[in-house]
Amino acid sequence: MGTMFAAPAATEERDGPGSELLGQVARLVDLEESLVEQMRAEALGAPTRGTVAYGEYQSGGWWTASLMNHSGDPHDVVIGDGRPGPTTLLDRMPVTAGFLAGLGLDFMYVRLARLEAHSYLWEHRDYAELNERGRHRLHVPLVTNPSAVLVTAGARVHMAAGALWRLTPSQAHGVRNVTGPDRLHLIADVYTDDAYRALAHRPHLRARDAVALPVMTAADRSRLMKRASELAGLGFVTSAEQVLLRAYYAYALPEGRAYDLICELHAGRGADTEAARWERAKNHLLAR
Structure with missing residues (x-):
């Protein structure tokens, strides 16, 4: 050896x-x-x-x-x-x-x-x-x-x-x-x-x-949510979700925060079923 x-x-x-x-x-x-x-x-x-x-x-x-x-x-x-x-x-x-x-x-x-x-x-x-x-x-x-x-x-x-x-x-x-x-x-x-x-x-x-990684500021968060909302509004929902998922690689986020942002995105557009789906995904992927 x-x-x-x-x-x-x-x-x-x-x-x-x-x-x-x-x-x-x-x-x-x-x-x-x-x-x-x-x-x-x-x-x-x-x-x-x-x-x-x-x-x-x-x-x-x-x-x-x-x-x-x-x-x-x-x-x-x-x-x-x-x-x-x-x-x-x-x-x-x-x-x-x-x-x-x-x-x-x-x-x-x-x-x-x-x-x-x-x-x-x-x-x-x-x-x-x-x-x-x-x-x-x-x-x-x-x-x-x-x-x-x-x-x-x-x-x-x-x-x-x-x-x-x-x-x-x-x-x-x-x-x-x-x-x-x-x-x-x-x-x-x-x-x-x-x-x-x-x-x-x-x-x-x-x-x-x-x-x-840097901490996400309020301005960073606002910019990401705006971009994701624009994409979702155009029908590019998966792309919008991935904008927020990729925030995990750019910022020192609290555990699960990227998934929380996706839930917030869907709740804001009245897509409660999608918000619930991502809450379940978060719980599954981060299960202890």
Whole structure:
């Protein structure tokens, strides 16, 4: 396992815009560049893009393919508890399989996740139905770009390639990829054990990893609501809703506020059914 990891970089670390951020996303260890390159080549050469799943969480453009699950089928992508085995896709990716085995972790699920350009995963929580055991989500960015960012705890975080990252997905978060190319990550959900604790003993962020988002002012809010109302009035209701959903990526909003703005938009135009639908969506996506 030692040959997988690079020596820690002598670089500035930070607590982030708030200590909350480090608890939600952090670098764990740097990886050997050649290893990342080989895993990237295997992922890009995969014979499938995967399956579009969890459609209620996204704008479109989110594809996943399972590498370890409970059926062996890479197109079976609904995450669940248990002891997974390799899928037929992982069988074609020997370097990636060796990397996962070398970590020595207790896996729950492993997948490749692709987010296309101009795509969003809306603010949400994961693991709401999986709370009886400690678990963590590990990311290995294989292909990324500066516009591909995670938003959580009022900050925008670029998960750069070359490192193994930890995400706490039970906290509210969202992801966007504005310009492309596609963002392609290896994602492993793992259970808490001694091997995980040893791997995660030094969570950190570098100064360039995270940017604190500005607070939305009354003028900002008025401008966004005006734009959304104009679009809805012209019949472009989905575009109006997405104007408000994307506010989560531009401002440090209180949890669920983007969904509240959509409910307000629909209530103001007398669309009570739509307002109620988005209130239910908020409760579902942000369920604890």
